[in-house]
Amino acid sequence: xxxxxxxxxxxxxxxxxxxxxxxxxxxxxxxxxxxxxxxxxxxxxxxxxxxxxxxxxxxxxxxxxxxxxxxxxxxxxxxxxxxxxxxxxxxxxxxxxxxxxxxxxxxxxxxxxxxx
Amino acid sequence: xxxxxxxxxxxxxxxxxxxxxxxxxxxxxxxxxxxxxxxxxxxxxxxxxxxxxxxxxxxxxxxxxxxxxxxxxxxxxxxxxxxxxxxxxxxxxxxxxxxxxxxxxxxxxxxxx
Numbered sequence: 581x582x583x584x585x586x587x588x589x590x591x592x593x594x595x596x597x598x599x600x601x602x603x604x605x606x607x608x609x610x611x612x613x614x615x616x617x618x619x620x621x622x623x624x625x626x627x628x629x630x631x632x633x634x635x636x637x638x639x640x641x642x643x644x645x646x647x648x649x650x651x652x653x654x655x656x657x658x659x660x661x662x663x664x665x666x667x668x669x670x671x672x673x674x675x676x677x678x679x680x681x682x683x684x685x686x687x688x689x690x691x692x693x694x695x696x
Numbered sequence: 697x698x699x700x701x702x703x704x705x706x707x708x709x710x711x712x713x714x715x716x717x718x719x720x721x722x723x724x725x726x727x728x729x730x731x732x733x734x735x736x737x738x739x740x741x742x743x744x745x746x747x748x749x750x751x752x753x754x755x756x757x758x759x760x761x762x763x764x765x766x767x768x769x770x771x772x773x774x775x776x777x778x779x780x781x782x783x784x785x786x787x788x789x790x791x792x793x794x795x796x797x798x799x800x801x802x803x804x805x806x807x808x809x
């Protein structure tokens with residue numbers, strides 16, 4: 581079946597502009613994660629959604645970052661007033677049920693964001 | 697706090713040679729451990745995982761890993777490396793009730809003919 585998809589695959593934006601990154605998880609997967617992969621910091625957790633519960637935003641680096649998940653499916657990560665340090669690959673992952681037990685996370689191909 | 701250390705940033709091995717990638721973790725309870733591989737321009741693919749039971753776990757593409765609680769390690773091994781194994785490898789542990797992965801910095805593997 582279809583895997584996790586992300587769009588766009590590449591995004592170049594000017595410093596100060598807002599960007600939206602989209603993630604379509606595997607159908608039926610209830611939990612969704614966003615991660616950021618940058619040269620300096622490696623892979624970092626950003627935010628977690630489980631069903632219709634309030635998201636865990638503990639990994640968001642600043643209040644310029646926000647995310648939503650509509651209808652328990654598609655998620656959008658929004659970065660406002662982008663800065664050059666936001667340049668990274670943003671990865672989305674989903675799992676079928678509750679994370680208790682450490683299920684495998686299925687990753688999308690990522691969105692490469694470049695802030696000029 | 698939970699953490700994962702991959703001490704080798706870059707490793708080069710000859711095709712056909714054996715491989716061992718090191719991973720050490722810090723975690724307060726019984727960890728759930730993973731190895732992921734990332735080829736250039738690709739997402740992360742799970743190689744194998746350890747939850748409990750047999751400490752030697754087999755994965756895809758001929759990889760295996762051994763969980764050693766006394767050493768807080770989960771090293772990845774392969775007896776004979778193929779050129780297609782050239783990629784970046786990430787060790788990870790789950791942290792917190794939300795199950796997010798905590799990754800090491802990764803080890804880039806180069807394979808020479």
